[in-house]
Amino acid sequence: SCQTKRTFKDIGASLKSKIxxxxxxSTEMIDEARKIAFxxxxxxxxxxxxxxxxxxxxxxxxxxxxxAEIIAYGTAVKTTL
Numbered sequence: 001s002c003q004t005k006r007t008f009k010d011i012g013a014s015l016k017s018k019i020x021x022x023x024x025x026s027t028e029m030i031d032e033a034r035k036i037a038f039x040x041x042x043x044x045x046x047x048x049x050x051x052x053x054x055x056x057x058x059x060x061x062x063x064x065x066x067x068a069e070i071i072a073y074g075t076a077v078k079t080t081l
Contacts, residue, residue: 030068034058037072050076 037058045053056074 030060030070033068033070034072037070041072041074045076048076050078052077052079 041053041056053074053076056072059071059073061069
């Protein structure tokens with residue numbers, strides 16, 4: 001999931017991160033992207049009739065200024081016959 005920040009809120013968050021403190025808009029954006037990526041991973045596992053995901057991980061990267069990419073991945077498995 002790739003999320004971009006909102007411009008006016010970002011200016012305040014950018015200033016806050018430069019002077020110290022948590023940039024809430026960035027934190028909220030990353031949290032939302034993580035939730036979306038997690039849900040998409042579950043949906044993909046359900047498509048192949050898996051009932052569990054093992055070895056789940058997140059990967060994050062900045063794709064450009066003001067955007068972050070979050071990837072959720074793991075191995076979809078069937079634990080019951």
